[in-house]
Amino acid sequence: MERGHYVQLKSNVWKWQIGSDMYSIKKYDIQEEADKIRFIHEQLTIMGEDLMVPIEPYPDPLIIQQPWIDSGRKVQFSNKEDRFKSISLLHQLHNSGRNIKWEKSSHFQEIDLIRKWKHRLEKWQQLEEFLHQKLGSSKTKEITQLAKNSINQLVPISRNRLTLLHGDVVHHNFVRDKNNKLYLIDFDLACLGPAEVELILWSHRVLPHYDYNLKVLIQDHPSLRRIDWNYLLFPNELMREWLYATTLSDLQLRMFLPKLKIFTDKALQRMPQLWDEVNP
Template identity: 40%
Template sequence: MKKYPTLEQAEKIRLIHNELEKLEKPFVLPVVESTQDDFIIQPWFKGTHSVDYGSESDRKEVYTLLNRLHETNRKINWEDHSLLQPFHLISKWQNRSMKMKEISYFIEFYLGINETMILLQYGEVALNNMQSFKNKDITILHGDVVHHNFLSNDSAYKIIDFDLAVVGPREMEEILWMHRVLPAIDYDIHFLLSEFPSLEKVVLKHKEALMYPNELYREWLYAYALPLERKQKFIDQLIPYTNKALTEWPKLCYNLSQL
């Protein structure tokens, strides 16, 4: 059960689920009717756990689910639904980079000046060379492809939490999904493409988008916003995650440039 701050947000979730539940073999949980319009109630998905992007089987199942979600635009004209807003990925990343510069003093305290400068430069270079996204193959995008928004049990995989759902080119979400998966496979783009050859076209077209350190930026901005009592514990985990990423990033960028 979840209470939404506005009726419009709850209506968006209800709309998405109603449309997706009409499909053969639905991959979402049903919404239970409620007398309160700002509440969304769903049944408990028993015996489930969040997927692990370090698991080959989970990666493949989630990618299949995302494909099924994106391909619903063949039956549903998502652009006609005013509750779903267009997604502008590059604008979002430009704003995220600007915020990172604003809190650079905070990051420097934990990473040092040189590492912070390198982290910011990766984003700036990627943005300066990034190809724009064409408004074609517009479909619904989940908006938050973190591992815990995909649940599995012994017989099925389901997508949950459409709070950030938007509409846009499917390749945007494929890129965001690769950003989520790469840390779990040591940033090995060749390995990722060997598992998912169908992603090669997107990678070749948007190499710079994959060079943008989106995961690191999001996590540091999140750390900055945390209350003091939770901040240090989170940062103690974020520092080794960041150091590993910064160590692997030159190889990732080189491998992408050679594709």
């Protein structure tokens, strides 16, 4: 890499300072992955969409260099304003499909949410020994049954209008600069799909902050009226967090479990109410 001072943040991510300028440096193993990020940025820039942090020229084709957002503050889905701004940014991204034929590019795979969740359920069942030990057999079985019941009633989402999806709408992939300008970062999982899919996944992220009250969520975000609410019944966040827990060291797990168990108990307490709202 170029001269200057580097601070390694992840195995393939560095904060690079050269003089008074600072950058984010991300190195990919495969050039096609870096090319995908550059392609997204180029297409959005052509259309005048400033959703991404600008990409700077760099001599190594495996590296993506972007200005470091030093005062970058991650979105918190517990904050109402942040929820409004993050979903607005997603709408802006999805609407780019009206002018950009993302589906004609070879960079993207199409997401199949039902298939993805079936795979998650299979993985969950493979790890039942760990789950029974850490979560308890009763709650493990309850979450398993919720997942099965949900998947069995899901209808595939129409593929008539495919667009670009970010692919990972976790709160820390929304950042704002010192001027309070909001950006989406980390498009590594970007894919094709109906906008409804990403709105479903965003809803899963924010529902706990609405105490799983679908009515209030829809009141705040009327655009969610068009999604199939049955997709909100899959215990996606519970399963994702517990599967993540299986990857932690013993020390990390001891620190993570108390908070996760509180989150789990609240979700299981509120899920019956959500089922009643969706299927009265």
